[in-house]
Each structure stands twice: as structure tokens, then as C-alpha cells.
Amino acid sequence: MSSVATWTMLLWALALTCTLCIFAALLLLYALIQSHNTTVPKWRPRNRPIHLLVVLGSGGHTAEMFSMLRRMELDPIKYTYRTYVVSSGDNFSAKKAVDFETTYLTQHKDPAISERPLPATGSYSIVTVPRARRVHQSYLTAPFSTLSSFWSCLLVLRGLHPDQGPFHPESTHSPHPDIILTNGPATAVCIILAARLLRLWHALSARFALGSRSATVSNNFRLRTIFVESWARVTTLSLSGKILLPFADRFLVQWPDLAGKRAWKGMRQTEYAGTLVD
Template identity: 55%
Template sequence: MASFISLCELLLKLIIPTATIAILILLIILFSLAFSQNATVPKFRRRGTPVHLLIVLGSGGHTTEMLYMLKKSLNTSVHTYRTYVVTSGDPFSATKAAEFEDNLVQPPQRNTRKKVAEPKSFDVITIPRARRVHQSYWTAPFTTLQALWACLLVLCGRYPKQKKLPWKFTSPHPDIIITNGPAVSVCMVLAAKILRFGIFISRWATGQGSKPEISRLRTIFVESWARITSLSTSGVLLLPLADKFLVQWPDLAGRRAWWGMKKTEYGGWMVL
């Protein structure tokens, strides 16, 4: 009996500190996410400064929706360099991205003042897929970590065969990241959040304060037009992570991960 009581006391001595540390870590993560989402973006960029836009193409209908949105809203005089990220086994998205860029550099129609993009002002990068169709859930964590690592390299400009940015860009990090799913979008937004947290901690630890890097790596998630009354799985996961969460149906507006977090914003039909 005495040995049993001693064992219970030992377990309590191990469990209580472990549980306390786990709770503190969870509170720090929740506070960091709320602070990051609601923080004011520093206004470091001067007017006319080029913007590096990173677009995640999620294959199939996600790619089609994203290219429709870009066709309506992309301003090549502002977003002067575009990086398209596609996953392995998705030649459709890579081809469509190249075709989209080819159309941007076509001569404008007569009597229009539309400014066209400069040739070779984009890059298409293929990274590993986070989870293949019908892949076992036991192996999915390993491929997801592989995809996350690839996303970190892309955001740092160090992925194999990734083009070097033009001289006018002072940082390898993209200014804006836009995605609409699926799994690779979660990896990319999470990678951006990790990098921003690391930059913030390093600046704070060295006493350098706010720098232009803090205003970069801003993420936008656009929920699929097909989601009318409920969020997608990617949307649920990205609700506490994305800096801006746009929905295309009024019923999805005003949702948030928990109290104190940013709400989803109704942007209307962005694909039609």
C-alpha cells in the first residue's frame, strides 16, 4: 500500500508541472495569435514601392477560382513580381499560371491605358504535396512536415531552382500571400506565421524594434465560392491564422476562431 501511495505521489509531481507548462504554452500561443491578427501593419512601404505577391494555387477548382480573382483585381504596376506555388503532381496549375502570365504581357488593346506586366516578372515553384488523395493518415503528418519545410524555404527565397528576385526588392520574403486552399494553403500560412514570429522575437531580443520585415508576409485567405453556409476544413484551420479572411457569401461573414480574434469579411462574389 505504501509503495502504491509513493507511486501516486511521484506521478502527481510529474503531471502537475507538465500540465502547468502545457497550459502556459497554450496560453502563449493563443495570445500570440490574437496579437498577430489584430496588430496594426506598420506603414513602411513608400508609395510606388514594388510589391512581391505570392499566390498559392491549390489545384483544380481552387486554381480556377484564384486565377479568376487575379484577372479581376491584379494590378501589375503594383504587384510587380508574382510567385506561384503549386504542388507536385499538378501540372494543370503550373500550366495555367504560365498562360495567365503570358496574357498579362500581351500588348494592350487600342485606345486603352492598361499597363501590362514586364516579361519574366514571375516564378512558378513546385513543392511537395501535404497529403495525397487516399494517403494514409498515419503517414500524412510526415508529408505535411515536408510541405511545411518547403514553404519555409520558399518564403525565405531559398527553395531549389527558385528565381532570384529583381534588385529592386530588398527582402526575399513576399509582401502578401494569397491562397484559397486546400491543405498546402495551411502549410504556407503557418510557415508565414512562424517566420513572422521568429523575426519579431529576434528584433525584440536585439532591441531593434519594428523594421520593414514585420510588414511583410501578410496572409489573405479567400474561402471558396462553393462554401455557402459552412467553412471548409482549410478555412476552419486558417481562421485563427490568416491576417484577412474573405468569404463570398453573407452567411459566412462575422465568424471568428474565438473571442478577440478577427472576424471573417464578406467580399461578395470574387470569381464571377
């Protein structure tokens, strides 16, 4: 008799778990579809400083990213704080970020704003997160390293990563990035999915929480994502691109054959932006 009761309880627990999983999946799908069918709000006033987060990947991804930043003539007066995210062991990308900050941004200052002072030292940070999957790593252990990377990315987006240092309330930038810019390294998957999760949590908290705290959070929460497909992808999207196509706020491609692609009907399409690298 006791065994029957035990099996009954297990079946009820299994049914409840499945119901909760289905509900969570439907909630995530609904939130994703709604976000693609609504206009992205203008969170900041026109002249408000911007916190830019740039995801770097080893080798070609990093070279392309800094080529894009040079081409767009990144203005340190407008983008007052920059966070560069690199994977563990990627000393090349970290060095390139330092070189970009210490040479290019100071030597290529716009003459039109030459009378305006550059932000003080400490206007950028380089944050190291664990690799989602190392080369030749077993697929059995990959989920654990991916979860570790994802958790670290959540800390970065909340301004709580040890490499970022303490956030001062009087600072001109928010601990949450205004814009997340990436061109496809594996770390980008964790970063953009983490941003989506935080935005969903924020939206639910703002809807159901009471008091002034939720309004304060609403004014300081942005995390808008831009995915730029690599210039090397001419006719097909990269694996990172295929995964993130439904999740990025804007998905830019550099070749006409990739324009107009979407994850499924009703989702935002890829945008042809032309060549974005030097």
C-alpha cells in the first residue's frame, strides 16, 4: 500500500514539474514575441552619457570589433564608460582593448569637441569571464563550464563582477550597460541570453512590485543588444548568429544575401548595414 502511495506522489511531483516547465517556457516565448513586436523605447535623453559594453573574442572577432569601433569613430565624450568582456586566457583581446583606449581614443579625438575634456582615467574596465567551452573540452563537462560563464556574465551586467570594482552612486554611468555590442564570439551567447533574462526579471518585477523602488530600477535599466554578424559570413549565419537571432534587439549583417532573415514568422528580421569594417 505504501509503495502505491509513493508512486502516486512521484507521479504528482512529475506532473507538477512538467506543468511548471511548460508554463515557464510559454512565458518566455510570450515575452520574446512581445519584445519583437514592440518599439524599443528611448531610455535615455539625447545628451545623456552612455555605458557601452563590448564583447571581444580571440583573434578575428577582436580584430573586426576594433575595426568597427574605429570606423564608427567612437566618441569617448558620448560613450563615457566602456566595459570590455574577454574570455579567460585571451590576453590578446585584453591587450588590444588597452591599446585602443590608450592610443586611438586619445589620438583621434574629434576637433569639434577638442575643447571638451576627456573623461577621467578609469572610464573603462576589462572584465574576464570563464570560457563557455574550451577547445577539445568534453561535451559532458561543457554544460558546467557554460553555466559558470553564464553566471559570470550575469554579474557583469549587474555591475557586480570583481573586475569592475565598486560602483559609486554619484558616478555619471549606470552599472547596467546601455548598449551591448558583439560580433559573434561564444561568450556573446551567454551575455545576450543573460541580458534577456535580466530584462524579463526586471519587467516582471516592475509589473508586480509595489512602491518607488521599481520605478527607480526602471529609470536605470537598459541592456539593449546589437549583434553584428562577421564580415566573413556571406551567405549563411554563424552558429552564434543562429542561436541569438531571436534574442538580439538588432541583428546587423554585412552582405545582402543575409538580409531579411528571421528566426520564425513574426520575429524581427536581420538588417543589411553594408560593410562595417575597415
